């Protein structure tokens with residue numbers, strides 16, 4: 555006799571799609587297998603999904619800056635609600651205390667709003683909620699102290715109300731509620747805007763693996779003018795940088811830097827040379843950049859890291875961008891690289907950041 559299985563339960567989920575990909579929001583949610591129920595704040599959507607595994611594997615997943623199951627929602631205008639902090643904190647304690655989150659972080663649903671009301675409210679709510687949970691979790695004032703794979707109680711708050719859920723920072727795609735790590739970019743010694751991208755990428759990588767040790771040797775492709783180079787050097791890494799264009803003169807004398815002014819295609823390291831990591835921010839034809847990284851990954855140590863920005867400018871359709879990403883991954887995997895993740899960082903523009911590691915054992919799998 556044929557048995558009919560009940561439909562999997564539909565769950566409310568909060569997703570953040572960067573404004574860079576706002577025009578694709580319907581296609582992204584469709585690819586996730588979800589439906590939009592409401593737009594919240596500037597970049598957030600409440601959606602309904604049933605198959606979480608399919609959602610995470612879908613072509614839409616790389617567009618999600620951040621995401622959270624909505625285990626508890628209080629749709630209200632907090633500014634008009636008497637005793638909001640106390641009522642919200644008590645509700646969160648009732649709902650989540652027994653589940654033992656590793657940490658509690660609460661942020662603003664719309665970080666672009668200029669007045670500080672919600673920033674202060676988020677901080678006050680976190681402070682009061684922590685008082686109602688075991689004292690050891692209050693110790694997590696530094697977001698990077700969270701374990702990537704252990705559930706945290708995240709909350710987002712805005713004029714639409716409070717949305718909370720329990721999920722690991724890795725599954726949420728960021729240590730911060732909402733996923734944004736702010737990186738100051740206007741110091742007088744900043745070489746280029748791209749420095750913030752590698753700073754954020756290295757922060758993001760902690761969701762998946764330990765940081766590279768000081769003294770690790772990076773091969774950097776497309777380094778000019780050197781914003782990323784300066785960030786690597788500031789972390790006591792050794793860098794071999796290549797570009798057709800020169801580096802900023804401020805970097806020239808750095809003892810841990812070797813620079814070659816040439817096209818990456820002409821760079822032929824010795825067969826025994828081994829790097830700890832490759833960083834590529836090359837512009838131009840994206841698949842040519844992929845082929846160069848794939849070729850040079852033979853010079854990575856086993857477990858060696860690749861951080862690659864896949865430029866999508868000039869690819870205007872959703873399917874075209876997804877196809878570019880799939881083709882890039884296939885070439886990397888063919889070269890023996892294992893895919894860790896792809897994300898769109900706060901400091902990415904029309905590009906994704908891909909993280910891979912060298913398998914060292916021949917053909918790899920996604």
Ligand SMILES: C[S@@+](CC[C@H](N)C(=O)[O-])C[C@H]1O[C@@H](n2cnc3c(N)ncnc32)[C@H](O)[C@@H]1O
Pocket residue numbers: 745746748749775776777778779780781782783796797798799816817818819835836837838
């Ligand atoms: C977006 S910029 C890199 C910015 C850099 N990451 C920074 O932090 O300042 C891209 C660079 O890639 C270089 N590039 C692109 N294709 C290249 C190739 N085949 N060989 C060498 N350099 C290349 C360009 O000359 C350009 O300087």
